[in-house]
Amino acid sequence: MEVKQMVSVIAGELQIAPGQVERTIALLDEGSTVPFIARYRKEATGMLDENQIRSIQERVQYLRQLEERKKEVIRLIAEQEKLTDELEEQIRSATRLQQVEDLYRPFRQKRRTRATIAKEKGLDPLAQFMLTARKGNLLEEAAKYIDPEKGVASVEEAVQGASDIVAEQVADDPGVRSWVRDYTMKRAVLSTVKKEDEPSGKNVYEMYYEYSEQVGQMAPHRILAVNRAEREGILRVKLELDPAPILQHLERKWIRRDSIAAEQLRAVLEDSYKRLIAPAVEREVRGLLTEKAEEQAIHIFSENLRQLLLQAPLKNRVVLALDPAFRTGCKSAVIDETGKLLEVAVVYPTPPQNKIAEAKRILSSLIEKYGVQIIAIGNGTASRETEQFVVDMIKEIKRDLSYIIVNEAGASVYSASKLAGEEFPDLDVAERSAVSIGRRLQDPLAELVKIDPKSIGVGQYQHDVSQSKLSDSLQFVVESVVNYVGVDVNTASPSLLQYVSGISKQVAKNIVARREELGKYTSRSQLKEVPRLGAKTYEQCIGFLRIIDGENPLDSTPIHPESYQSVAELLKELGIRPEEIGSEQSRVKFKEVNIKEMAQKLNVGEPTLQDIVASLLRPGRDPREELNKPLLKKDVLDISDLAKGMELQGTVRNVVDFGAFVDIGLKNDGLVHISQLSRRFVKHPLDVVSVGEIVTVWVKDIDERKGRVGLTMLAPEE
Structure with a gap:
């Protein structure tokens, strides 16, 4: 299939202009990544988003594979001297692989029939x-x-x-x-x-x-x-x-x-x-x-994963993380505001040991010693028993202290991994798991990228689908989120850096190795010195890497260095000095910019200038901070405490075809059936709720024997 024909087919399927498709294919073929094209080549693509660009990428791959299969089938039939002009034309004009295979079926070498x-x-x-x-x-x-x-x-x-x-x-x-x-x-x-x-x-x-x-x-x-x-x-x-x-x-x-x-x-x-x-x-x-x-x-798994990775971080908090267990004890880890491990301990507040007084003494000492502000409890085995213990302990401590139940799905996978062993060689598996639980509260994205997305547990029937397709889709989601949020190159782990546009695992390790050897990066240009980070990789990745408090204030923004000259001209036009970026005075001037007129004056594309101004209005902004903060708790809830019609707040833990599972503080999440999400017609629950969202629910049904609770988001009518 010729490029022109391929462009026409894809443009028709996706309902976009052929020129947009053609230019996007050219960018992909020259090695540009989807996040880079979506963010920094908007003029070329006509403002296509990541999903549209990825659809073009997938269709190009499919159509090229289809073309190769057509050539192979034509060759195989010709070798049998059975290829007619009519049959060849039918094969060449096929638009789906199934059509090609149907046409080839009569000529396929068969077993004896x-x-x-x-x-x-x-x-x-x-x-x-x-x-x-x-x-x-x-x-x-x-x-x-x-x-x-x-x-x-x-x-x-x-x-x-x-x-x-x-x-x-x-x-x-x-x-x-x-x-x-x-x-x-x-x-x-x-x-x-x-x-x-x-x-x-x-x-x-x-x-x-x-x-x-x-x-x-x-x-x-x-x-x-x-x-x-x-x-x-x-x-x-x-x-x-x-x-x-x-x-x-x-x-x-x-x-x-x-x-x-x-x-x-x-x-x-x-x-x-x-x-x-x-x-x-x-x-x-x-x-x-x-x-x-x-x-x-x-699709559902991918959307849920995206929302999970985008959960708001709880920054600047000292966390006491608990990985509950019965027989082997509750592993605890104190994490400082930057995610650094301060101390670990083991306590036994649950059966069969029931060393409650000793556990309170040890954990209270850690809380006082390090100024702990939040206790994070993993939601696995013995979680609810540990939660009750924590609630009783908080009531006895004379300080402002909250706790939260953290979904620990995948923590055990991480803690037993080679990566965890390299990070914490002196800790046992359960202690590493406690650290992971605490860190995923402080910065969900930075911690969750260390875990195989399939182990995070926010889908349905993920083990029953094509694992290669699932991995490809989830990989795309992680890359998309990491590049959307941006990465602080002076604090990021190799696990996080490897998802940045254009950066391989080896280059990610090289970035960290140079940082550890020579100290913090002070400018983006220093990354050109990293081994194996060539000119193309630099172009693809650098806009997504941040240098906080570096030599150039633009290095802390999503603005690509290729636009720095345009920014300098913009600042000159507005009478703003670089060091004034982020001030209230500069924000007023940026808000008054006429994008259309200024773009013509600076000879820059309107979409690019729009992004530049948005970045300068809020330099260093973390887009996740605008989302719901995690729901912190002070007291425990038991299923016997519930009554029909009771109003509660909860966190959406998983969205599936038939509804949403909401954590309201019980051992098992309650289910809001799709019919109870809204009074209007709901095609799919994802249209109404997303993972991590804080929602108000009312108790609809209670089954104490099975431990199940039915919830509704339909407010009781007066």
């Missing part, structure tokens, strides 16, 4: 006679092919062999396969029945023990649930479909009105559909359903 065996017996001419003859007699014609030496002992065997050839020819026909696939997607019903009892005894899949739903109506999470239960041997799954309309369609296409073999061909078509087409199409349809469900699950 009933049809290939029949062809070896010389029965192919009889098969074509069966399809095309208008005169003669099929049985008399078949008698000509009796040859015991070839394995054809009777007329019946000859007709059966020819029938097998026709059945495979019908099944391999691209038009037939496409039509039946589309019809099945529209009309089939997926049904399930229980095959085996669930080993856990929890009956997680109970609603699917006898279940049916039209294929086109199935919600993505139900598709993945059925797939998992089928894999676990709990359900038997099949597609149900009335074959009559399909057989009628096949008859119209394959049986001539004056055919002498119409009766035999009807039987052949029925055999072809039931034996060859239906099983293959059922696999394909199930695959398409799974692909669609995976895309949705990955």
